[in-house]
Amino acid sequence: MSDMETEKARAAAWFRDLRDQIVAGFEGLEDSHGTGPLSDAEPGRFEVTPTRRAAPDGGDAGGGLMSVMRGGRVFEKVGVNVSTVFGTLGERAQAAMAARKGLPGMAEDPRFWASGISLVAHMQNPHAPAVHMNTRMFWTPHAWWFGGGSDLNPCIEYPEDTAHFHAAQETALAPHGADLYPRLKAWADDYFFIPHRGRARGVGGIFLDDHNSGDWAADFALIQDIGRAFLPAFVPLVETRRTQDWSEADKHTQLVHRGLYAEYNLVYDRGTKFGLETGHDANAVLMSLPPMAKWV
Template sequence: MSDGFEAEKATASAWFRQLRDDIVSAFEGMEDSHQGIGSAGRFEVTETKRSADDGSDAGGGLMSVMRGGRVFEKVGVNISTVYGQLGDAAQKAMAARGVPGMADDPRFWASGISLVAHMQNPHVPAVHMNTRMFWTPHAWWFGGGSDLNPCIEYSEDTAHFHDTQKAHLDPHGADHYPKLKAWADEYFYIPHRNRARGVGGIFMDDYCTGDWSSDFALTQDIGRAFLPAYLPLVEKRRNTPWDDADKDTQLVHRGLYAEYNLVYDRGTKFGLTTGHDANAVLMSLPPLAKWF
């Protein structure tokens, strides 16, 4: 593959930025509309930078984090576009995933959005979403998805989350939703706990049919599904009364989330091994958690 992917890279990067802006606006609007204690939460935005080993520019992004809001206890919506050459460990990881030619030409480019929300009210589920594009001179692919992580599960909430995702994927083919749901069930699993970290969602990685426009359109609809899948659940549960036992249940469940992200999550491993801003990479960790 030649380097003639500049237009596609720019298009993907701009889309992730627009999705970020839409989500940030929607979340701040939810804060404004909630009649809770204190001021409505706002995102603190920090520019992140990645430097190559020789100190040259290697991209970066925006880390947007809200802490201590009326609805959101901690939520991060990060975007990044990074590039350069993969180090030895990252090259080996890519080679193990079947990416050809990395030893000969280890250049890469990656752009995406990553979101994790931890909520004040234990009845409101935590959630994760990300979409991304990865390019090397030898291959390109998309990845991402979203999954719901309630500490107190409501079956109707789970059904709404999945039904909304299915509705966004079905126009791309009836086989996409069941395939991506099964992929999420396998990926968002904690082997050392013998359980899933939540109630699932959709997920894909290394996705490339050879038709960039079609694959990007699918990736966009994974992103577009997020707000209609999630915001109605926040609206429904944010005023539900809760007690200390509910909060304890939430903190223990957050411990599972932290374990997964630190031990198994591919994005965490990639971000840390390629020298991206550690605070941005670890944004997904909850503000408080508890273990037995």
């Protein structure tokens, strides 16, 4: 097995392990919700479904696991998906990648391999923030790179929650350079902006893409630290907010904010576009959409 094949296998195994940690952590939040709204309901559990990528010739093109919990005590809908897919890019994807990444030769050799984890959580309690996280590795014969990050999406913002979430990201990135957190925070602020609404999707976080320093091990360590930071950044916020009472007005605010989330993911999100254009399971790609939303 070549060095790159070994590295691809390590990355895919890491994303699967991170998925397992998060699923266990979220089911633990369901089990430990002992007081407050919905605490007398049955704790939620993930439904796990294998997914497959549709290859044009009907052959093996990879797949993954779609893990979705609906109607829990804490989570109204949460998906934690992991996948490893491969094949050849279609002409539109080739052109987009060549233009955005400056990769020559995509038309001559359009093979690709991609692995990653993608998570979106929509909460029962309007005081508990929604959240998004993903980490991924992408390979073509012309280049490899990592991408991902996490961002917080409260409908009712608590400044102390925002500060905690960002502090956890800054701590995770500190070993990789003092300039990294400010740069990735600014990147997230730009990436998760909704132009047609003239506002951000949430309160930000960190984001990077096309990351290739030339040192695969160092870049993999960075993406692992981004993934490891997620549970410590998010779980304490849920533990604090899940016990708060909410009003109909609070729920209305939450559902309207979810409309913004849906608009962004359907109009701008690169992962959504890539997943649908390359034939991955549509239900897995669109897992990020909220169970209910409002537009006013």
